Amino acid sequence: MTLPHLALVADPHDRRGLLRTDDAWLAERWDDPTSRVLVVSGTRIRPVEGGIEWLPTAQAPDGVRVLLGDRDGVTWWAVIVGSELGRSEPDRWVPLRGLLPSFTDDLAREAPLVFHAMGLAEWHAAHRHCPRCGGSLEPRAAGHELVCRDCGKPQFPRSDPAVIMLIAAGEPGSPEERCLLGRHPSWPAGRYSTLAGFCEPGETLEDAVRREVAEETGVVVGEVTYVGNQPWPLPASLMVGFHGRAISERVVLEDDDVEDAGWFTREDLRRGAESGELVLPGGVSISRSLIELWFGGPLPGSW
Known part of the structure; x- marks a missing residue:
């Protein structure tokens, strides 16, 4: 697909x-x-x-x-x-x-x-000032470099790696298999998405997936499989997408960024998306791709 x-x-x-x-x-x-x-x-x-x-x-x-x-x-x-x-x-x-x-x-x-x-x-x-001495910065290299006018230290654009993941539980491909979605407190009613978070220093992307899911929902993740990535300059991220398998399913919410999280079967997704009770991420986001890849095809509706 x-x-x-x-x-x-x-x-x-x-x-x-x-x-x-x-x-x-x-x-x-x-x-x-x-x-x-x-x-x-x-x-x-x-x-x-x-x-x-x-x-x-x-x-x-x-x-x-x-x-x-x-x-x-x-x-x-x-x-x-x-x-x-x-x-x-x-x-x-x-x-x-x-x-x-x-x-x-x-x-x-x-x-x-x-x-x-x-x-x-x-x-x-x-980036208005040099992080080394506080001096002013001058653009070079057609806007892709900033050089301090005082100490000469160059600065280059950075993209922060962030993991975004769809976690599944149950027998793969069975009607009982389910995926984990969550919602931010500021979102309108019915809006749910995949979990996501930033990679920390010294951490692999796979371990970032496991840590973020555990911190946000209490769910323990085992196998993690890379799916794809998407540049996301909002303001400076690279979203790296994964599918993962849960080895525990009990949801415990301790992170203020997640108001609610729960497990959805494919039938739950189809029925909720068709009725409008479940509002999924927009079609241009890798979050949508992760969900539809697991679901097995396109779903109606989006943010």
């Missing part, structure tokens, strides 16, 4: 990493009338009807130029400007999370470019 989250990474661009310090090449591509640029105000962008607004570079405002790369014979850029522009029109400028439901069908091709741009914008917004 086709996993829903793969639509967001199906058509990656050539990031041209080796040319980020080639000033002549960068100037040539910026001046090319076919090049296109996404304007990011702080960490917000302005969508237009039917898609994302990509401007000719000649129409771009002054700001930090970020090379995204080449695709389809076009060089794609982002320009990061101050957040004032977005604040002046709050109804027109939206954060990346507000765009996620739109990344379906044809617009999904733009997701790798937009994720790249927004991930760097989030990084620039969060």
Whole structure:
């Protein structure tokens, strides 16, 4: 089956990493009338009807130029400007999370470019001073490096690994097999999702799965199997997806991030999703893919 989250990474661009310090090449591509640029105000962008607004570079405002790369014979850029522009029109400028439901069908091709741009914008917004001496930072390498003007220490973008997992119990493939889903206290009634959490220093991803599930629900996990991953620049994560098998099923809630958790059979998922009583993650998320892969096919409804 086709996993829903793969639509967001199906058509990656050539990031041209080796040319980020080639000033002549960068100037040539910026001046090319076919090049296109996404304007990011702080960490917000302005969508237009039917898609994302990509401007000719000649129409771009002054700001930090970020090379995204080449695709389809076009060089794609982002320009990061101050957040004032977005604040002046709050109804027109939206954060990346507000765009996620739109990344379906044809617009999904733009997701790798937009994720790249927004991930760097989030990084620039969060890194204003050198962590070594507190000096100011200067962008280099077409926006992919920040160098301290005082001590010269370079900073590079980072992605924080986070595990996201669907845990199952019972005889695999049987009608009694069930999966573990939970809900955050802030979510609307009926909304449930897979469990997730960040990997800690010195910890394998598999052990992070076991620890997070135990901390959030008290369930003990044994076998853990890698499924796939998804970039998630909200603000700077890489979601690494797993399936796991429970060796205990008693749910004990001790983590404030989980208001409720429980076991669902495939029939529970089908019936709840069809009635709308159970609201599952959106189709663009790896969480949805983990659930539907275990379920064995698409499910109706989503956030």
